Each structure stands twice: as structure tokens, then as C-alpha cells.
Amino acid sequence: MKNAEAVWTIVDEKSPAFFDLSDRIWDMPEINYEEVRSSAEHLRLLEAEGFRTERTVAGIPTAIMGEAGEGGPVIAILGEYDALPGLSQQSGVAEPCPVIPGGHGHGCGHNLLGSGSMLAVAAVKDYLAANGLKGRVRYYGCPAEEGGSSKGFMVRASVFDDVDIAICWHPAAFTGVNNPVSLACSEMNFHFSGRASHAASTPHLGRSALDAVELMNVGVNFLREHMPITARIHYAIIDAGGSAPNVVQANATVRYLVRAKTLPELLALVARVKRVAEGAAWMTETTMRQEIISGDANLMGNEPLEDCMHAQLERLGPAIFSDEDKATARKFQATFSPEDIASSYARFHVKPKNDEPLCDLIVPLYAGDTSIVGSTDVGSVSWVVPTVQMRGATYAIGTPGHSWQLVAQGKLPAAHKGMAHAAKAMAATAVELFLNPALVEAAKADLQGRLDGNPFINPIPDDVMPPIPAQAHD
Numbered sequence: 001m002k003n004a005e006a007v008w009t010i011v012d013e014k015s016p017a018f019f020d021l022s023d024r025i026w027d028m029p030e031i032n033y034e035e036v037r038s039s040a041e042h043l044r045l046l047e048a049e050g051f052r053t054e055r056t057v058a059g060i061p062t063a064i065m066g067e068a069g070e071g072g073p074v075i076a077i078l079g080e081y082d083a084l085p086g087l088s089q090q091s092g093v094a095e096p097c098p099v100i101p102g103g104h105g106h107g108c109g110h111n112l113l114g115s116g117s118m119l120a121v122a123a124v125k126d127y128l129a130a131n132g133l134k135g136r137v138r139y140y141g142c143p144a145e146e147g148g149s150s151k152g153f154m155v156r157a158s159v160f161d162d163v164d165i166a167i168c169w170h171p172a173a174f175t176g177v178n179n180p181v182s183l184a185c186s187e188m189n190f191h192f193s194g195r196a197s198h199a200a201s202t203p204h205l206g207r208s209a210l211d212a213v214e215l216m217n218v219g220v221n222f223l224r225e226h227m228p229i230t231a232r233i234h235y236a237i238i239d240a241g242g243s244a245p246n247v248v249q250a251n252a253t254v255r256y257l258v259r260a261k262t263l264p265e266l267l268a269l270v271a272r273v274k275r276v277a278e279g280a281a282w283m284t285e286t287t288m289r290q291e292i293i294s295g296d297a298n299l300m301g302n303e304p305l306e307d308c309m310h311a312q313l314e315r316l317g318p319a320i321f322s323d324e325d326k327a328t329a330r331k332f333q334a335t336f337s338p339e340d341i342a343s344s345y346a347r348f349h350v351k352p353k354n355d356e357p358l359c360d361l362i363v364p365l366y367a368g369d370t371s372i373v374g375s376t377d378v379g380s381v382s383w384v385v386p387t388v389q390m391r392g393a394t395y396a397i398g399t400p401g402h403s404w405q406l407v408a409q410g411k412l413p414a415a416h417k418g419m420a421h422a423a424k425a426m427a428a429t430a431v432e433l434f435l436n437p438a439l440v441e442a443a444k445a446d447l448q449g450r451l452d453g454n455p456f457i458n459p460i461p462d463d464v465m466p467p468i469p470a471q472a473h474d
């Protein structure tokens with residue numbers, strides 16, 4: 001108890017600088033692998049805090065690392081700072097109102113995610129120093145979580161090989177340790193090439209790549225009936241060939257995102273989707289090229305770590321929100337549908353309350369199956385390092401993911417309180433692990449047990465490179 005309280009106090013003392021960092025990152029939304037200013041801001045604060053830093057981790061210009069302490073074990077807390085396109089929105093305004101029309105916005109709360117994780121790491125650093133404890137604590141600033149799978153590339157580059165435990169969090173409507181399930185996923189382009197022709201005078205000479213894309217989509221839509229119920233397939237036509245209907249389109253591309261509960265299920269389903277694409281190419285006498293872009297493993301659980309983190313949350317109790325925080329959250333709730341709010345409670349297996357706009361509890365451990373939550377690149381880390389992740393309440397219950405309402409709540413006092421709260425829970429978990437080597441060993445044994453007969457296959461093939469834009473290189 002004393003140890004936890006000591007590190008909570010350090011979090012409180014350090015919070016203001018990290019709230020400022022989070023707000024600055026919110027003000028400069030940068031997307032997938034373009035987080036040049038955001039990662040530089042993180043690096044600056046790491047250096048001001050006295051961390052040994054590393055930049056261009058795994059060859060990715062916007063991936064950074066900060067380390068403090070000596071000897072082992074090595075405990076890493078993971079952060080993110082990427083935004084989403086098209087979600088620009090003014091802070092605190094409960095109606096759609098972009099700062100820049102069409103601009104980016106922090107629609108997943110990663111401004112809080114990175115700053116909160118670094119706050120936890122900074123508090124643990126001071127705690128280790130004050131108590132003369134052995135061990136290293138690291139902050140990993142990981143870019144491009146939104147479809148960029150940077151952590152998967154970092155895993156492939158052996159970045160986490162000497163890390164004993166990984167901890168992280170995500171902003172959410174409710175506070176609790178994550179049920180250890182997310183879907184494995186693979187994102188890929190299918191490029192079709194045919195032959196252009198005049199669509200009226202010589203249609204018989206044309207071979208339409210756009211037809212191939214359409215037939216592939218029809219085929220995959222029939223495939224849905226015969227795939228595991230927890231799998232998901234989404235697609236977007238990113239190149240329809242052109243805008244002239246009187247041309248037989250020679251080139252067209254469709255992007256697929258395939259998700260499944262486990263890595264073996266994912267790889268099998270991707271192979272089936274590829275066969276449908278091959279069939280579409282046969283039917284249209286076009287050629288097809290598959291290009292894998294990114295991929296995440298499903299999140300591997302770790303019972304000793306989940307028990308430990310949940311115990312820290314129980315000691316800490318829920319974040320305390322003021323009446324003013326609640327009044328603001330209610331303004332946002334007025335923009336949600338009743339279904340948005342009901343589905344938020346259902347997803348977290350919490351009994352609905354009508355009058356609570358912000359989370360006032362700790363969700364019980366393993367409250368229910370929450371496997372249909374999408375994917376995260378933390379998944380790939382969790383197969384190579386024992387990993388635990390929590391959700392921390394930072395916004396109104398019912399806030400849709402990736403929405404303008406989520407962006408608008410990212411700088412509010414409630415968001416700061418939720419962020420500091422999550423930092424306390426993560427820091428206390430790390431301290432517990434530094435003080436209790438047997439727990440680190442138990443976490444490693446748990447992961448080994450799960451990997452028995454179930455080896456890790458990185459869904460990112462060796463020849464796929466992260467799509468780093470030219471301006472991100474110095």
C-alpha cells in the first residue's frame with residue numbers, strides 16, 4: 001500500500017507538465033508515420049526528465065524510446081500519439097465544428113495515451129531512484145497505431161527482446177483491466193490489371209480490372225456465411241480505375257482488412273480471401289497482385305499481470321470527476337443515440353445507469369467476453385513479452401470511437417483526470433513488479449504456457465516495410 005501511495009504522489013506532482021504535453025499533441029494532430037512534431041515533443045520531455053533516449057527505433061523516424069535505472073528487470077510502458085484523418089474538431093464544443101475543415105483530429109485519444117504512459121514511466125523512474133531499487137523502466141513512443149502496426153514492425157526488429165514486461169492503457173468510457181482479447185488482423189491491397197479499351201466501339205477487346213474488383217467483393221460477401229462467426233472482413237475500393245464510364249478500366253485496387261480471433265484463423269481466412277481474388281482475376285482475364293500492408297496479432301492475455309493490475313485499480317478506486325465534469329459530459333451525451341449509450345455499457349458488461357455520464361467504478365476482472373473490439377498492434381507485442389493493458393475512463397459513456405465527440409473531449413479536465421488515474425495504476429503495477437521478482441517469473445511462465453504448440457507468426461511478412469512518408473525522414 002505504502003509503495004503504491006508513494007508512486008501515486010509522484011504522479012500527482014508531475015502531472016501538470018504531462019497534461020501540457022497531451023494538450024500540445026492534441027493541438028498538432030499527425031497521422032500514421034507522420035508524427036514528426038508529436039514524437040519530437042515526447043523526446044523533449046523525456047530528455048528534460050533525464051531519460052537516456054533513442055530515436056528512429058526499428059528504423060522508424062517517429063518511434064522513440066526513453067530509459068532510466070540500472071540492471072534488471074526491464075519494464076516497458078507503451079505510448080502512442082497518432083491521430084485520425086478527417087476528424088478535426090474544436091475542444092469542448094458539443095456540436096460538429098472543425099478547427100480545420102477536413103483536418104486531422106485525435107479521435108482515439110492517443111494524445112492522452114502517450115502522455116499518460118510517459119507520466120507513469122517518469123513516476124516509476126523517480127520511485128526507483130528514491131528507493132535505491134535495481135531495474136530499468138522504459139517508455140516506448142510507438143507511432144501509427146491506426147492501421148500502421150508500428151509495434152508489429154518493432155517486434156520484427158527485435159526491439160522488445162530484452163524487455164521483461166510490457167504495460168499499456170487506452171482511453172475509454174470505463175476503467176478496468178482489458179479482457180485479453182482483440183482480433184488478429186491483416187490489411188492488404190489487391191491490385192487488378194486488365195486492358196483498356198473503348199467501352200462502346202471495342203468492348204470485346206477490353207478486360208476490366210474494375211469488374212474484377214466488383215466480382216471479388218461479391219465473392220467475399222458470399223464467403224462471409226462460411227467463416228468463423230467472430231471473424232470480420234471490411235473493404236474499400238481505393239482505386240476504381242478512373243472516372244470515365246466509356247473506358248474499360250485497366251487498373252483497379254481494393255483494400256481489404258481481414259480480422260479473426262486467433263493468428264491461425266487469420267492466416268487461413270486471408271488465404272481464402274486471396275483465392276476469391278484469384279477467381280475474380282480468372283473470370284475477368286485480368287491479373288491480380290496481393291500486397292500486404294500491415295497486420296496485428298490478437299492480444300495474448302496474462303493472468304498474473306491482469307490480477308496484479310486489477311489489484312492496483314481496486315486500491316486506487318475509480319477516478320474522481322467533479323460535478324462540472326459530469327455536466328460537460330452530459331452535454332456530449334445529448335448528442336449520442338440511446339443505442340450508443342446502451343452499447344457502451346454492454347461492451348464493458350456494466351449494468352446501465354441513467355444518471356452517470358462518466359465512469360464511477362472499476363469494471364470487475366473478466367466481466368465478460370469482449371472479443372469483438374477490433375484489433376491493436378499491442379497484440380503482436382503480447383506474444384513476445386508478457387503484456388497487460390487497461391482502459392481508463394477519460395470521456396462520456398456512450399462516446400462513439402473515432403468520432404468528433406471523442407476529439408472534443410480530449411483536452412477537458414475529465415480527460416486529464418482519467419489520464420493521471422491510468423498513470424497511477426500503471427506506475428503502481430510496475431512498482432509491484434520491481435518489488436516482486438516472483439511475479440515477473442510467473443508472468444513469463446504464463447506466456448510460455450500459452451505459446452506451447454501455438455508459436456508466434458508475425459502477420460507482417462519480412463519483406464513488407466512501414467509506409468514512411470518522405471517528409472518523416474530527417
Ligand SMILES: [Zn+2]
Nearest residue numbers: 108110145170
Ligand atoms: Zn486507439
